[in-house]
Amino acid sequence: MKVLVPVKRVIDYNVKVRVKADGSGVDLANVKMSMNPFDEIAVEEAIRLKEAGKAEEVVAVSIGVKQAQETLRTALAMGADRAILVVAADDVHQDIEPLAVAKILAKVVEEEQPGLVLCGKQAIDNDMNATGQMLSAILGWSQATFASEVGIDGDSAVVTREVDGGLQTIKVKMPTVVSVDLRLNEPRYASLPNIMKAKKKPLDEKTAADYGVDVTPRLTVVKTSAPAERAAGEMVGSVDELVAKLKEKGAV
Amino acid sequence: MAVLLLAEVNNGVLSMDATAKAVTASKALGDVTVLCAGASAADAAKEAATIDGAAKVLVAEDPALGHRLAESTADLIVSLAGDYDHIVAPATTDAKNVLPRVAALLDVMMLTDVSGVVDADTFERPIYAGNAIQTVKSGDAKKVVSFRTASFDAAGTGGSAAVETVGGASVSGLSEWVEDKVAESDRPELTSAGIVVSGGRGVGSEDNFALIEKLADKLGAAVGASRAAVDSGFAPNDWQVGQTGKVVAPDLYIAVGISGAIQHLAGMKDSKIIVAINKDEEAPIFQVADYGLVADLFEAVPELTDKL
Numbered sequence: 001m002k003v004l005v006p007v008k009r010v011i012d013y014n015v016k017v018r019v020k021a022d023g024s025g026v027d028l029a030n031v032k033m034s035m036n037p038f039d040e041i042a043v044e045e046a047i048r049l050k051e052a053g054k055a056e057e058v059v060a061v062s063i064g065v066k067q068a069q070e071t072l073r074t075a076l077a078m079g080a081d082r083a084i085l086v087v088a089a090d091d092v093h094q095d096i097e098p099l100a101v102a103k104i105l106a107k108v109v110e111e112e113q114p115g116l117v118l119c120g121k122q123a124i125d126n127d128m129n130a131t132g133q134m135l136s137a138i139l140g141w142s143q144a145t146f147a148s149e150v151g152i153d154g155d156s157a158v159v160t161r162e163v164d165g166g167l168q169t170i171k172v173k174m175p176t177v178v179s180v181d182l183r184l185n186e187p188r189y190a191s192l193p194n195i196m197k198a199k200k201k202p203l204d205e206k207t208a209a210d211y212g213v214d215v216t217p218r219l220t221v222v223k224t225s226a227p228a229e230r231a232a233g234e235m236v237g238s239v240d241e242l243v244a245k246l247k248e249k250g251a252v
Numbered sequence: 253m254a255v256l257l258l259a260e261v262n263n264g265v266l267s268m269d270a271t272a273k274a275v276t277a278s279k280a281l282g283d284v285t286v287l288c289a290g291a292s293a294a295d296a297a298k299e300a301a302t303i304d305g306a307a308k309v310l311v312a313e314d315p316a317l318g319h320r321l322a323e324s325t326a327d328l329i330v331s332l333a334g335d336y337d338h339i340v341a342p343a344t345t346d347a348k349n350v351l352p353r354v355a356a357l358l359d360v361m362m363l364t365d366v367s368g369v370v371d372a373d374t375f376e377r378p379i380y381a382g383n384a385i386q387t388v389k390s391g392d393a394k395k396v397v398s399f400r401t402a403s404f405d406a407a408g409t410g411g412s413a414a415v416e417t418v419g420g421a422s423v424s425g426l427s428e429w430v431e432d433k434v435a436e437s438d439r440p441e442l443t444s445a446g447i448v449v450s451g452g453r454g455v456g457s458e459d460n461f462a463l464i465e466k467l468a469d470k471l472g473a474a475v476g477a478s479r480a481a482v483d484s485g486f487a488p489n490d491w492q493v494g495q496t497g498k499v500v501a502p503d504l505y506i507a508v509g510i511s512g513a514i515q516h517l518a519g520m521k522d523s524k525i526i527v528a529i530n531k532d533e534e535a536p537i538f539q540v541a542d543y544g545l546v547a548d549l550f551e552a553v554p555e556l557t558d559k560l
């Protein structure tokens with residue numbers, strides 16, 4: 001079985017985002033970019049499937065600007081076998097919407113014929129939580145979102161999902177799209193030798209046009225604003241003082 | 253303009269709070285038809301019919317819709333979609349599972365976690381863990397929207413909308429339910445509680461979490477947790493508050509042994525009053541707290557529980 005892992009290049013999760021003064025978006029020039037943390041978990045899971053003999057090949061795909069090459073190299077250094085970069089934008093500020101990403105991924109799936117797509121539950125930049133579900137719909141496949149446990153068994157997979165009420169386990173038919181949640185695994189760091197080796201692994205470059213997918217956004221950004229700031233609070237010196245303040249406010 | 257609203261129904265039971273909040277969010281968009289789908293959904297539909305602002309309720313009962321499996325639920329919604337301009341739901345994990353699938357089948361973009369409605373095409377939504385609010389205008393003929401429940405008040409009840417039965421679902425055969433592990437609790441639900449007490453890594457262990465729970469019970473509060481506390485096994489996953497967990501906005505949020513990472517703040521910074529108890533006076537949580545107490549939680553929390 002081949003496993004396809006879509007990985008997105010996003011702002012590093014440690015960076016504090018700044019909204020541009022003119023309201024046109026957030027400032028992404030010269031900020032640290034990394035692989036979307038959920039996608040690291042997806043790559044890790046794919047590699048573990050390979051190590052367990054359940055997968056033969058792990059292919060990482062990224063859609064976006066040319067710089068997403070670095071994200072793919074990270075996936076290769078972790079242990080992916082090969083990578084596909086689909087260039088769909090030249091400006092780092094242009095986000096490709098989940099619908100367009102899903103359509104491109106569907107074409108890649110057609111070509112590559114993976115038995116499993118492992119993606120992240122959500123990209124931490126647009127916080128959409130949509131791409132995996134959309135891909136599954138376009139392909140007419142089953143889906144298992146927010147996975148905290150994945151067991152592949154022949155032509156089906158048993159997946160435990162993190163849901164509002166607790167945990168739900170479902171059994172899905174393969175091929176399938178699984179979106180991974182935080183507790184699935186702890187991704188490994190790439191070792192220096194593996195980072196060196198990754199430079200020689202194949203990385204194909206395509207464009208959105210190669211797949212005939214129109215990436216024109218459906219949503220026009222009218223403006224981007226900073227959220228309302230909270231007014232500075234006060235420090236209290238003791239539990240008694242805290243209780244008094246809360247009573248005064250009618251909070252307890 | 254007509255809206256189809258997927259009600260939150262779990263095992264036949266309506267989640268009134270989440271559904272009524274989504275009704276409030278949808279009111280400006282047009283007449284709201286509430287869809288209750290499930291293996292059993294008739295009782296949920298009767299209850300949904302009382303929500304002020306629900307113009308009509310549709311009930312779809314079918315074993316294939318049990319446990320809200322995404323494939324059959326999405327197919328049902330798509331089969332009904334023709335009559336509606338907006339297809340919406342509260343942004344629960346169920347809706348986040350189903351609605352993007354609906355959107356793709358209709359070839360429209362998804363609008364996730366909408367926190368404000370500007371007009372029928374224009375919506376506000378938080379991005380980058382709530383560090384920016386984006387206003388977007390959709391060019392799609394139909395809009396598929398999930399509403400962040402913490403951003404809207406629940407609609408009242410007292411209405412009596414007509415309930416209509418709609419055809420069942422097709423069996424997709426793509427997925428089947430195996431089991432649910434749901435913790436039973438007498439505490440209020442995290443996303444609708446007036447008070448939330450959350451513990452972080454500082455709490456130190458699952459046993460120590462009893463301290464947090466005691467304080468919560470004294471206040472009639474729900475219990476929350478940071479990701480670190482959940483990852484460490486101190487608390488179950490459904491307690492996680494944050495960018496990738498639940499978003500809450502109670503009247504009072506008490507953060508104990510939580511540092512205040514942006515991903516955590518994303519889930520609670522709209523709370524009315526925030527209290528932080530942390531032994532590190534530099535902890536970023538103090539920057540959003542209305543009342544901060546620098547103290548060892550193992551002393552401060554039992555004392556607080558006593559004195560309330």
Ligand SMILES: Cc1cc2nc3c(=O)[nH]c(=O)nc-3n(C[C@H](O)[C@H](O)[C@H](O)COP(=O)(O)OP(=O)(O)OC[C@H]3O[C@@H](n4cnc5c(N)ncnc54)[C@H](O)[C@@H]3O)c2cc1C
Binds near residue numbers: 496
């Ligand atoms: C993709 C992604 C998604 C994430 N999503 C979420 C999310 O949804 N929710 C979330 O919460 N986090 C999330 N995180 C994690 C987040 O970045 C932080 O790591 C996490 O919130 C830290 O949890 P914490 O504050 O409990 O732990 P820490 O940061 O370790 O803080 C523990 C705090 O406890 C205090 N403390 C220790 N002992 C005591 C004591 N005896 N008395 C008083 N205080 C004490 C310390 O001073 C410290 O401030 C996410 C991260 C990523 C990468």
Ligand SMILES: Nc1ncnc2c1ncn2[C@@H]1O[C@H](COP(=O)(O)O)[C@@H](O)[C@H]1O
Binds near residue numbers: 006039061063
């Ligand atoms: N541009 C992209 N390139 C590759 N994968 C993506 C891209 N956008 C989204 N994905 C995948 O889809 C997941 C969910 O993203 P989203 O729906 O945008 O929240 C991510 O975690 C990735 O696995």
